Amino acid sequence: MAWNEPGGNNQDPWGGKRGNDGPPDLDEALKKFQEKINGLFGGSSGGGAGGSGAPGLSGASIVFLLVALVVVYAAFGVYQVNEQERAVVLRLGVYSETKQPGLRWNPPLIDSVTVVNVTKVRLHSSKGQMLTEDLNIVDVNLSVQYKIADASEFVLKVRNPERSLAEATDSALRHVVGSTEMHEVLTEGRARIAIEVQQRLQEYLDDYQTGIQINTINVEGTSPPREVQAAFDDVNKAREDEERLKNEAEAYANGIIPEARGKAQRVIEEANAYKAQVVAQAEGEAQRFEKLLTEYKKAPKVTRERLYLDAVQQVMANSSKIMVDVEGGNNMMYLPLDKIVSQSKVSRSAEEISPTVIREISNRVADQLRRESINTRRREIR
Structure with a gap:
């Protein structure tokens, strides 16, 4: 009531x-x-102004109490922002500012402070089955390393930035893998896929205003589904055999081509040497003929005899027998020149016999034949 x-x-x-x-x-x-x-x-509580109880709360006590309350209130508003952190301040629920590193103070119950580490590198992993451009299914395992670039956007713009990052990563990865063939995804195309996913993912995060900066994306593994692993291994083996045979063919070509070029160069050099030899020999013969003509003009008889002896030497050097025509004789005799040379103990070859030696041998043979012819005639006279 x-x-x-x-x-x-x-x-x-x-x-x-x-x-x-x-x-x-x-x-x-x-x-x-x-x-x-x-x-x-x-x-x-019972005494009045003139009562016998304890005195009431004085004005100084009330002031002291108020000062203590103010000190406690102020102490609750002091906080430290480290070098790797930034503090996002909301005043009565509205964004006010972002505090830099240092000792800071904000009024409690009025300002709300959220401290965010902006230098720590964080990790997000993603894995799933995806469809490639040639309608094949692959398993892709990917890791994302990121950090917070804008603390205010990370705290205020998106309700759950890390979940947004996971969904954006999955979207960007499926888009890139979906425009790539299976062979490239499983072999040499991983680096290109990582670069394209990082570019596309950063565009998504900037559009969402998540305040996240992507540092590195690594494609840790790509593999076909277990159901087709055996067939894929056979395909890989065939590709490896193809690559091996191609390398062997290139090695063979690299060995044959330089060898053929070397042989061709050698033939060219030999031809040039032969050409130079023939030209030099012809020039030498021409010079020799000119000098011989000069000598012939000076002494024709001696020169003719010398030329005759040189020709006989060249002809006899290639023959093992000699034909001798004796003056006053009726028969032609064939004598083995090599035996005569061996009997005379000549140790040089046919090319090394001088005209003087040939002339001496010829004179001996002629003298022997004359003596035999004279003896034969004397027998006939008797």
């Missing part, structure tokens, strides 16, 4: 009695409130 309803004994909430029509006594109400405060701090 309300205190002012009929039957309520006209008692006000401050404990005093009010008249029928008068307002409540404010002085009495304040007095009662002070007595309660004094009771909380150990003072007596």
